[in-house]
Amino acid sequence: MTDTIKAEFEVLDERFRSCGGDQWLVRLHTGDRWTEGPAYFPAGRYLVWSDIPNDRMLRWDETTGAVGVFRSPASYTNGNTVDRLGRLVSCEQGPRRITRTEHDGSVTVIADRYDGKRFNSPNDVVERSDGSIWFTDPSYGIDSDYEGHWAESEIGACHVYRADPVTGRVEIVADDFVRPNGLAFSADERLLYIVDTRQSPSHIRVFGTGEGGSLTGGEIFGTCDQGVFDGIRLDDAGRVWAAAGDGLHCFAPDGTLIGKLRLPEVVSNLTFGGPKRNDLFITASTSVYALRVNFNGARPRP
Template sequence: MDVLYTGCRWAEGPVWFPMMRSLLWSDIPNDRMLRWDETTGGVGVFRSPANYANGNTVDRQGRLVTCEHGGRRVTRTEHDGSVTVIVDRFDSGRLNSPNDVVVTSDGAVWFTDPTYGIDTDYEGQKAVSEQDGSHVYRVDPLGQVTRVLTDFIKPNGLAFSPDEKRLYVVDSGRTHVPDGPRHIRVFDVAEDWSLSGGDIFADNGNYDGLRVDTDGRVWTSATEAVHCYESDGVLLGEIVVGESVSNVCFGGAKRNRLFITATTSVYAVMLAVNGARTF
């Protein structure tokens, strides 16, 4: 396992940009985003301040989509560097603190909205929630915002299967509720993008962010390791990291390199599998 960088307070939201051969990620408490260059091995600041950015992804046009704790919004960085607000409110209230985000093949933006960024000033700005809970949302290609899941304590990481017929969502509610959830749930996705099901997929780790490979295996942060699950929920193995893992993503020319954000550092592991496209 390679150590690409160390010196963060809480590294999160890794995202791979093929065109730049670079990895971007968030260092939330330090209010910055960093970039690792595969061609040189160098690391520099991509954005600072960064509105306490958390989760990131790439849309189908190659643009950066970011969850911002500080702005309590989801934004898109255009090719010219300007920032477009995708969503910052639902009904009459501001969002809590968008956490993780994915873009589906139709161009819709799906994101989770727990309260971690407004609970304290450590990862954002302490504030009172203006929503009635922590939910999962979808912004369709026309900008219509819909709550798609409302029975979570603290929805966190989310990822679709390669065929987009399954949606995996982490509930890390144990951070706020004694004996609360710390599991991954799986939902069936219909052709109209409606969801059903919601059974527990895995329940043996403190999960946060997750991604899926081309064969449908789920790779997820799990306390101080990365767990790999078969699509039926069977644990296949783990990569022990040694510090609390927040998130993962696939990258490299063949998407067969797993990038791991873990508290202070960013790691990389070459794999014999390939990550599914996330855009």
């Protein structure tokens, strides 16, 4: 059963005035505890997301509108992405690892340790065109039993990592974050944007990417004026969309906050989907929303 909510685009800069779409947000599902990690599968025309405290993942079928359980228990999965071969890559906060669900449904562990020590609780994940898997590792899944299993950190800090799914090699790419969270590459992969949720104020940093995946820079790109930033995505104009306390915040490529898409719940994450990547799917507290927009999500490099 779906309902609709008035879509409110708040223009803060004239560059945002061209952003729009349907007049109504469609609430695809509600009744979860904390939704996260939306991932859209074009081949199957369905959306998967995490309901972390309930230890399950749900699936919405675009062709029928039906919502059902995709996986339960789900290892307290948080962030998800779809790799270039159409497989689900997930951050499992329970067993503290990155996994890939194969086409036959089997699960492959990509990484679960760095230097022999278990990760804290992988949070969000993206794939680069070379096949490497990049992910953040804050401590939310081990801070309590609410979204995982309480435990002491073995690493003793919260870093950003790159994993090679072929060799299994894991490297730290950024080690100066308090609580790294959402991350996203620019379409040409020359830039990597990473959220630090627990800095005051919560902000997005931007890094240049060098040969072999090394990062340079790390300047603050944008700060949050309502709640904290969480998941982020880029559109095809290079704008950065960030989940925040009052909805989605939109930043121009130069870091100016140009507008907001207001939502009635705290937003955790977002992704673009649909045949043209112009369906915006948003996970927000207890619900999942969809909005057809007049712009497109950034298309990953092949």
